[in-house]
Amino acid sequence: MTDPSAPASPLPGATAALVLADGTVFWGRGLGAAVTRVGEVCFNTSMSGYQEILTDPSYAGQIITFTFPHIGNVGANPNDLESTTPASLGCVLRADVTDPSNYRSQRHLDDWLKSVDLPGIAGVDTRRLTRRIRDLGAPSGALCHAPDGAIDVAALQKLAAEWPGLEGMDLAKEVSCSQTYIWTETLWDFADDGRSDGFGTLAEPKFHVVAVDYGAKRNILRNLASQGCRVTVVPASATADEILGHKPDGVFLANGPGDPAATGVYAVPELRRLIDSGVPMFGICLGHQMLALALGAKTEKMHMGHRGANHPVKDLETGKVEITSQNHGFVVAEGSLPSGVTVTHRSLFDGTVEGLKVDGKPVFSVQYHPEASPGPMDSHYLFARFRELMERNA
Numbered sequence: 001m002t003d004p005s006a007p008a009s010p011l012p013g014a015t016a017a018l019v020l021a022d023g024t025v026f027w028g029r030g031l032g033a034a035v036t037r038v039g040e041v042c043f044n045t046s047m048s049g050y051q052e053i054l055t056d057p058s059y060a061g062q063i064i065t066f067t068f069p070h071i072g073n074v075g076a077n078p079n080d081l082e083s084t085t086p087a088s089l090g091c092v093l094r095a096d097v098t099d100p101s102n103y104r105s106q107r108h109l110d111d112w113l114k115s116v117d118l119p120g121i122a123g124v125d126t127r128r129l130t131r132r133i134r135d136l137g138a139p140s141g142a143l144c145h146a147p148d149g150a151i152d153v154a155a156l157q158k159l160a161a162e163w164p165g166l167e168g169m170d171l172a173k174e175v176s177c178s179q180t181y182i183w184t185e186t187l188w189d190f191a192d193d194g195r196s197d198g199f200g201t202l203a204e205p206k207f208h209v210v211a212v213d214y215g216a217k218r219n220i221l222r223n224l225a226s227q228g229c230r231v232t233v234v235p236a237s238a239t240a241d242e243i244l245g246h247k248p249d250g251v252f253l254a255n256g257p258g259d260p261a262a263t264g265v266y267a268v269p270e271l272r273r274l275i276d277s278g279v280p281m282f283g284i285c286l287g288h289q290m291l292a293l294a295l296g297a298k299t300e301k302m303h304m305g306h307r308g309a310n311h312p313v314k315d316l317e318t319g320k321v322e323i324t325s326q327n328h329g330f331v332v333a334e335g336s337l338p339s340g341v342t343v344t345h346r347s348l349f350d351g352t353v354e355g356l357k358v359d360g361k362p363v364f365s366v367q368y369h370p371e372a373s374p375g376p377m378d379s380h381y382l383f384a385r386f387r388e389l390m391e392r393n394a
């Protein structure tokens with residue numbers, strides 16, 4: 001039922017609204033599933049790859065604003081999914097979704113959003129919303145798609161205001177696999193040009209990697225397989241004994257959603273034992289943050305986070321700058337790093353820690369997403385670096 005005291009929609013025929021905890025309302029036209037979702041509102045500046053972004057499990061608990069205005073114009077297909085069921089909560093778009101025009105498209109974005117139960121809102125002034133997030137930090141918000149226009153702003157504001165926020169939330173346990181499984185699919189073969197399922201299969205594995213699944217993206221596992229690794233994917237709750245019981249040549253710590261400190265409660269003691277075991281380790285994003293916690297450092301919530309495919313990062317060892325794909329709202333507090341841990345990479349946007357290595361041990365990590373799905377492939381060398389560590393350790 002519509003609350004009569006609620007502000008009237010300034011947009012005739014509005015079928016969706018995004019209401020922030022402070023009462024700010026963005027009216028628009030609904031797309032996707034006709035549902036309401038409540039979470040943190042963030043923004044991503046990538047100009048492509050909306051399907052990979054929406055299915056990245058690291059986005060659990062988040063409503064994603066796309067700053068790029070034309071989303072949906074290349075449709076949707078099954079090859080661009082980073083997970084089967086999206087953990088993100090919905091999308092906020094500037095322009096209405098036009099008919100898809102791309103040879104890889106198999107269905108309309110609106111149709112795909114419906115099939116995975118995700119709501120969207122189009123027609124929003126995403127520049128205004130993004131500036132608000134930049135200036136005031138990522139707010140809680142409620143996104144409602146109601147095809148009959150019955151939108152109760154006061155009720156949505158209440159939902160947003162009561163949402164507890166990502167700090168202290170362990171969401172890895174919600175998106176992690178429940179059973180151990182084997183991954184051997186390799187990267188997309190561009191020679192195939194996307195006209196069929198062009199993923200390969202690892203023929204002769206050279207290494208065995210155990211990947212701890214805090215919310216792993218498929219293209220990370222494909223990158224490992226393309227480096228010759230047969231990957232055993234284990235749940236986030238796996239113990240060091242279980243992981244080492246697989247006799248891995250290397251241990252990979254995946255990306256994932258939520259607050260690393262909350263996830264660390266059960267994972268950190270296990271990671272400490274893995275670091276001491278001398279096995280080569282590589283962590284990405286949440287995996288990097290968890291590694292830092294296991295080394296005795298602290299993590300903290302960022303003001304608005306880093307989300308996009310255009311973030312410059314400097315490799316402090318080579319002096320090279322790589323353009324990276326990022327998605328994180330927490331960061332390792334540099335001042336809390338113990339001696340024996342070296343900062344290897346730094347953000348050229350805000351100077352924050354983007355990479356670490358442990359002196360004298362085959363252990364390193366990055367805060368960004370070197371698989372770059374979507375994004376430039378400047379950082380693929382890190383998967384080769386992990387393989388080289390395993391070669392040297394053999």
Ligand SMILES: NC(=O)CC[C@H](N)C(=O)O
Nearest residue numbers: 255256285286328329330
């Ligand atoms: N991509 C990720 O792994 C995200 C890590 C963590 N949830 C953060 O927001 O900082």
